[in-house]
Amino acid sequence: MDIAIVGYGFVGQALVQLIYDTKDRLRNEDIDPNIKYVINSKGGIYNPNGINLKNFIKFTNMDKDINLYNEDSTINVTFTDLIREKDVDIVIEMTPTNLNTGEPGLSHITKSLSNGIHVITANKGPILLAYDELYKIAKENNVQLGIGCTTGGALPSINSGIVELAGSKITSIVGILNGTTNFILEEMEKNGIEYREALKKAQKLGIAESDPTLDVKGFDTASKLLILTNILMKTNKSIEDIQLRGIDSINLSDIKEMASINKRYKLIGKSILSKGQVQISVKPEIIDANDSFYNVSGKDKAVQYSSDTLGDFTIIGGASGVVAAAASILRDLININRGYQYIK
Amino acid sequence: MDIAIVGYGFVGQALVQLIYDTKDRLRNEDIDPNIKYVINSKGGIYNPNGINLKNFIKFTNMDKDINLYNEDSTINVTFTDLIREKDVDIVIEMTPTNLNTGEPGLSHITKSLSNGIHVITANKGPILLAYDELYKIAKENNVQLGIGCTTGGALPSINSGIVELAGSKITSIVGILNGTTNFILEEMEKNGIEYREALKKAQKLGIAESDPTLDVKGFDTASKLLILTNILMKTNKSIEDIQLRGIDSINLSDIKEMASINKRYKLIGKSILSKGQVQISVKPEIIDANDSFYNVSGKDKAVQYSSDTLGDFTIIGGASGVVAAAASILRDLININRGYQYIK
Numbered sequence: 033m034d035i036a037i038v039g040y041g042f043v044g045q046a047l048v049q050l051i052y053d054t055k056d057r058l059r060n061e062d063i064d065p066n067i068k069y070v071i072n073s074k075g076g077i078y079n080p081n082g083i084n085l086k087n088f089i090k091f092t093n094m095d096k097d098i099n100l101y102n103e104d105s106t107i108n109v110t111f112t113d114l115i116r117e118k119d120v121d122i123v124i125e126m127t128p129t130n131l132n133t134g135e136p137g138l139s140h141i142t143k144s145l146s147n148g149i150h151v152i153t154a155n156k157g158p159i160l161l162a163y164d165e166l167y168k169i170a171k172e173n174n175v176q177l178g179i180g181c182t183t184g185g186a187l188p189s190i191n192s193g194i195v196e197l198a199g200s201k202i203t204s205i206v207g208i209l210n211g212t213t214n215f216i217l218e219e220m221e222k223n224g225i226e227y228r229e230a231l232k233k234a235q236k237l238g239i240a241e242s243d244p245t246l247d248v249k250g251f252d253t254a255s256k257l258l259i260l261t262n263i264l265m266k267t268n269k270s271i272e273d274i275q276l277r278g279i280d281s282i283n284l285s286d287i288k289e290m291a292s293i294n295k296r297y298k299l300i301g302k303s304i305l306s307k308g309q310v311q312i313s314v315k316p317e318i319i320d321a322n323d324s325f326y327n328v329s330g331k332d333k334a335v336q337y338s339s340d341t342l343g344d345f346t347i348i349g350g351a352s353g354v355v356a357a358a359a360s361i362l363r364d365l366i367n368i369n370r371g372y373q374y375i376k
Numbered sequence: 377m378d379i380a381i382v383g384y385g386f387v388g389q390a391l392v393q394l395i396y397d398t399k400d401r402l403r404n405e406d407i408d409p410n411i412k413y414v415i416n417s418k419g420g421i422y423n424p425n426g427i428n429l430k431n432f433i434k435f436t437n438m439d440k441d442i443n444l445y446n447e448d449s450t451i452n453v454t455f456t457d458l459i460r461e462k463d464v465d466i467v468i469e470m471t472p473t474n475l476n477t478g479e480p481g482l483s484h485i486t487k488s489l490s491n492g493i494h495v496i497t498a499n500k501g502p503i504l505l506a507y508d509e510l511y512k513i514a515k516e517n518n519v520q521l522g523i524g525c526t527t528g529g530a531l532p533s534i535n536s537g538i539v540e541l542a543g544s545k546i547t548s549i550v551g552i553l554n555g556t557t558n559f560i561l562e563e564m565e566k567n568g569i570e571y572r573e574a575l576k577k578a579q580k581l582g583i584a585e586s587d588p589t590l591d592v593k594g595f596d597t598a599s600k601l602l603i604l605t606n607i608l609m610k611t612n613k614s615i616e617d618i619q620l621r622g623i624d625s626i627n628l629s630d631i632k633e634m635a636s637i638n639k640r641y642k643l644i645g646k647s648i649l650s651k652g653q654v655q656i657s658v659k660p661e662i663i664d665a666n667d668s669f670y671n672v673s674g675k676d677k678a679v680q681y682s683s684d685t686l687g688d689f690t691i692i693g694g695a696s697g698v699v700a701a702a703a704s705i706l707r708d709l710i711n712i713n714r715g716y717q718y719i720k
Binding site: 050054057058061187188192195196197198199201321322324326327328329336342345347349351352356358359362366370371 | 667
């Protein structure tokens, strides 16, 4: 399987390492991974016979710029070169996400699919903004678009909805889809600290970003929920359709009051089908002690689906971090190779 | 898609009804279901152009023997006729399970796969006793064997393990896999009644069978866990390898004692990989209030997987009853039609 990696940050590095480490498992799946391109914003490298991963990992582990890796590869290669050559089976698109334009990911995905190349992406922007169009292009070109990593990484979410609810009508999607806010709320309760202090701790631990807006204001949850809802409930909603409130207005006193009656605040994303309309909200909600979301702790995430013929189910967990994100991309790659059609 | 239904009990009837009711959804999946055969222990009917489902449902709803249905079908048809004609794409095998011999399901599945016909089965016996062999036959004949209904019906279990943990090594499987025992234990706590009384209530509600041995002694849990473990953890275990204890020795006083310290007994099936060996047990275990299994209530089921690269996740829920069982068979059918390869 000839692979191009486009976008080479921490997850990209973890993915290359994981592909190298698990080559025996991949061989059991009849996959012989051959990474021909690694491209990032500054340039890219190319070896038509496949980059020697052992050497490449060693090189990049020393924190060297990939564009200097000329041991077995051509340097200064661009995405345009890749599209001209069309010599890969799959593009793994991992450039930084842009929720407003989707670029550069959107162009990468569009061009790859249009040229008959499968795509797996970890990039929420393009999927949020243009999934229907990308789906159409993939279908026309008889290739697959794997997006398992865009709605909660290792947490089985979008693919579970597609596979496990096949044939059933989904009537609601409810989730704790953002680990950072879940961690902050738990810290506030566990350690009796105010929001600001819990946020600082999360930032110190690398769980929250220095600008935490996307997480704490609910935009990250909203993005994931929109992808899930538009695909699984067949809607065409955008961020403006969501009743949105973050966790930054919750005080320690609110948390304590709930704790005293065995309840907890969680940042809940919710899409409910009612009278033919889907209503979407993202806001802190009060969760009862006998609800399966009550014990979703720390960085964990969860999603609950309700359906007409298969009932409800809740999925809790999925590891966080770059290795898990990489593993969730590899999971899509294996399932595409197994012949599973995300797009039909 | 030409279909044969072999075994026509409550789930079979629900499946025919569901296929009829959801034909628009199935059309969206490019499935035009054409049921050519319905065969049960007393005989069978056949229409090479497809049985008229509307008429057939009306007929069987009046509780008439299918073998009298000669409105548009040949009667007195047997499984041997089906195998001679080989004129279906898929056999849905739903004969009563036999955990000792696997028959008659085992023969049905073997012959269907050997003749290049996909199989979906709800029948635990053959899968428990001969999965490896059946897998091999399916692979040789380039057909699929769907078993999603054998390990908890609508609860996403075996397929989730295959799809959602693709590429990861599963290090443990822990589950509440039997709804009947879960219901009984909850009734004892909720209503302060002894085991005998709770069992009687479950029997009265049709949740427990008149001979409850398979459920309450843990054999049903053990069967499901064995299928999950042998396939997902690649072992070759049998019932003798399991440390097995049912719930029938639990008294109300035990339940009350646990409730007083916010704990609960649950019948837990557990397969743990440790030092290269998989240890399997099925027994009542004490579950803490902050465990995600604590709130798995009533007839609900749950399964938790741990893995090396994708972390842990827990799935809770999945409807009970014949419609949900039928829907979980239809789910396998749709996924096989989408090209998903359970067997590769």
